[in-house]
Amino acid sequence: MNHQQQSQRLHKVQLARPDDFDGWRRLARQHLAAGSVPESIIWEFGGGTADLFGEQVAPASPAAASNPQRTGQVPVVPRRFLELARCVACHRTPDRFALLYRVLWRASHGEPGLLDLPSDPDMHRLHRLGKCVARERHKMHAFVRFRQTPEVEPEHFSAWFEPEHHTLRLSSDFFVRRFANMHWSIVTPDESAHWNGQSLQFGPGGHRNKGAAPEAMEQLWKTYFANIFNPARLKLDAMRSEMPVKYWKNLPEAPLIAELVHNAGARSQAMVDSLPSEPPRFASRATAARATRHPTPSESIEHGRKSRISDERSESD
Amino acid sequence: MNSQKCESSILSPAADGVPVRLMNKLAILSDAAKYDASCASSGASRRDSLDGRGVGSTEGMGICHSYAPDGRCISLLKVLLTNFCTFDCLYCVNRVSSNVPRARFEVDELVNLVLAFYKRNYIEGLFLSSGIIQDPDYTMEQIVEVARRLREVHDFRGYIHLKTIPEATPELLASAGRYADRLSINVELARSSSLDSLAPQKEAGGIRRAMAGIRSRLDESRERSHSGRAAPQFAASGQSTQMIVGADDASDGELLDCSESLYNGYHLKRVYYSAFSPIPDASAALPLAPPDLNREHRLYQADWLMRFYGFAVDEIVAGGENGMLDPALDPKLAWALKHRERFPVDVNQAERELLLRVPGLGTRGVERIIASRRLHRLSLADLGRLCGSVARMRPFVVTRDWRPTSLLDNSGLRAQLMQGSAQMSLFD
Incomplete structure (x- = not known):
């Protein structure tokens, strides 16, 4: 198959999960190397339905993958962009992977400064999507509420959370660092995360347990x-x-x-x-007791105060 | 006697297993702590529990775990150890002459509450303050003991902010700093004459000396010894303070001057401004009026201009009248309207210092402009994408395709901008 054909025909690309950034990254490199134009790729994730026109992607040959420079120019991607892309991959907008690929494509086809150009409309949109996801991750760190599972040894805590984007994996490292010595689970509609003090496992999503008694x-x-x-x-x-x-x-x-x-x-x-009230009875006793232990400023400190305050002034200047 | 109730009536009756006595204490001692504005949990050294026994981490950025309907972030469990107090500071709900209900936590009771809240991800940590009981050293020892047990017995690695008592001995302040991420001492009032009349047991000089003591320990902790060993940890997230706004006649200018001297003299991380708010069982000597939240907001904006935008206090204050900030406009806009000859600013040419003076343009926007204009000349639409909105900066900037015509000479500009910002806030 020559280069022209490879770039024109439709490719259906299957990712393992809706937030499969690593899979996208690997496949994007292959397609970039093979010269697949952005319009020719259909990015699918999780199950995926058969597309009438799409054709299962022919994985690039090992040679092409290991030597991407051969057919297309794979741009050097700044680390900042990778971090942004990792967040964007967790957004629920359907065209996230296509948008990421389009930007990479443009950056390697005559627009080398693109990835550092936040005023470009595509980059602007990526930043906005990335910001949404970063915010959702932050809110997840804030608003996950654990409940202790009754009568379980060692202590186990679980939480139900409904993130707007696919932020469970993105945020779970935080919970591991913070609650490393606790056993816990976070369940979302899409997926669940479980920490047993040693390792983090991901499992299927769940449902809100409405009947659970508040602790x-x-x-x-x-x-x-x-x-x-x-x-x-x-x-x-x-x-x-x-x-x-x-x-x-x-x-x-x-x-x-x-x-x-x-x-x-x-x-x-x-x-x-409300009108001011009489001080409580203990007030005069407490004040008197204090006065015997510590002279009040008005008695003992007043004479030295002026000079001291001017000292403080010069100290702060 | 005018007894005051805490907000417990709206809670459903205690469910099985809820320790009612503890619940009542918590109600009293959190109610008593709400007048401290700070709830920050940022700036601590990065740490986690992976190599520890307990819980907790801090990652630089603070987290607000909830928000109260007063719009304030709830990041820390902010409580008093006790609200018994021998001081009689008139503005304070816990002063000795007030009739509020009193309570006191046992040290372990509070330690366990912090851990239980933390494990449920309700909080980032503890902000502990206290009324002065017996004497300042005794009180400070109790505060430090809570922090010590959290750190040493339970290996707690979350955030701890301790309110320090200026009259306590320096050794106690030193051990407070060993366990805490942040220390604070409230100056309360910018004028020392007001402190004399409203808080007779407090003394401005003592507060400043204690702040200076904390500063020198903070400085020491950042130095390495001649052998290269790092100094012991001391309150890595620094010290902060709070000033009450509107309890006396101090002007905005006086408050900001005071802040500037505190930032410069003691390297404070933050000065918090707290609009004097009616308290239960208030003293007759103080204004009983709703808190001036707008004034408080303008002071925070001014404080930001001072710290991040290169404004001097007198420049900020000159934007208003008679030492008070313009209540209707943000202080940067107020300054710009009085210095129209400095505008418009060409965003494709101007230096950073000048860009920072453009109303509506924040520090992050300025950095983005500088990065982008290296690659191409910016249009107004570019500016919108970089900075979110151009509505407020339009009259003050020149871009590739935009130049304000007579807007800046228009005497109606102030009214126009005020109307604009009122409309914007409707749609925020």
Whole structure:
């Protein structure tokens, strides 16, 4: 098959998983080396349906793969771009792999600076997709909530999470580093991750366990959430932009929000309206006890204060 | 007696196995801690639990595990060890003369709570503060003991922020720094005369001396000995402080001057501004009004300009009137409107310092512009892709295909921009 034919016919490329970055990278190198134009590749992942026109890709010959320079120019890819591409591969947008390939193709066909050019529309879109995924990974680190599995030795914790993108594998290293000595599972609709203190295994996805009884510790967490909130400073938009409503259904504290907000106005008005009260009885005793142990500043320090403050000033200048 | 309730009424009755006594303590001691704005968990040295016995990691970037309806990040378990206090700082909910309910954690009780919350991924760690009981050293010892047990007994590698008591002995501050990622001492009020009248037991000089002590230990910890051995760990994420805004008459200029001297003198990581907020059982000596959140917001913007954009305090303050920032505009825009002769700025030519002065252009946008313009001349659409939105910078920039005409001379520009930003916030 000559180069012209290879570049024109449709190739159906099968990736192992929807977030199979390594597979994409390997196949992209082969196709780039073989000169397959971006429009000729159909990227499929996970099961894949037969395409009428597609033809199962003929894997590039070992020689072509080991010597990609022979047929096409494989660009030197900056590490920054690889990190970006690894994130983009986890996005759920269907054309993510095609877009990544198109950019590589352009960079190796007359646009060498492209991968460093964030103002280019394709690169701009990649950055936006990558940012979505990085944000989702970060939110997953933040909003996964473990529950202790009752009556299991050694301690085991599990969490149910519904990530917007395929971020389970991307984020699980973080949980390994943080909870290395705990046994835990994180289950998502697509896939699950399991750590037994030694190794990380991935298994099938699962379902939300609606019947699970909340643990006692959740009640304490909700107590904390309700009391750390300051009703005099309601800022709902700030809360929602950082903790979008889509996460609320799996956050044990979220059901409190409506009522905290509802009562906030009355609570802060009550603080403003209430008259000052008499100090409690222990106040005078505590103050007196203190005064005998430590002279108050007004008694002992006042005379030395002026010079000391001016010392401090010169120190900070 | 005017007794105050903590927010526990909306919680359903305690389920089986919920320790009610602990729940009540937690309610009181977190309610008492909410007036400290800081919840940062960033900047710690990188570490994990792979070679340890316990739990925990810090990776440089902090994580906010939840957000309260006040828009504040919940990253740390922020509590007081006790809210009994012998001080009588009028602005403080825990002052001795207040009638709020009181409680005190046992050391182990709190240690176990931190670990249980951490293992469920609720928090990044602990921010521990305390009322002053018995005497400053005793209180500080108790605070340090919580951190010591977390680190030494449980090999906890999460984040620890300890509020330090300036009156405690330097040895105690040193051991606090050994276990903590961050130390903080609140200056509370920019004017020392206000501190005298509102917080009679606190002393501005003592606070500054304690900060200087922490700074010199931080400096030492970053040096290597002559044998090349690294100094022992000391609060790798530095020290921070907080100022109350609106409890006295200090102007924005005074507050920012104070911040500048703190950043320069003690190398603080952060100064937090906390709008004075009505508290339960407040003192009659203080304004009882809703907190001025807008003023607090403008101060944070100004603080950013000072630290990352090369603005001097007097330049920032000159954007407003009489030492106060313009409440209606962000301080960078306010400055630009008073210095129209400096604009428009050509984004394809201008130096970094000048780009940083363009309203609507952030530090990251500036870096992207500089990287991209090496490769091609930027258009307005390019600018939009690099910086998100050009709406606010339009009157102030020149691109390959855009030059503002008479916008900058237009006396209605201020109103126009204000309206623009009001509309934008509707769609944020």
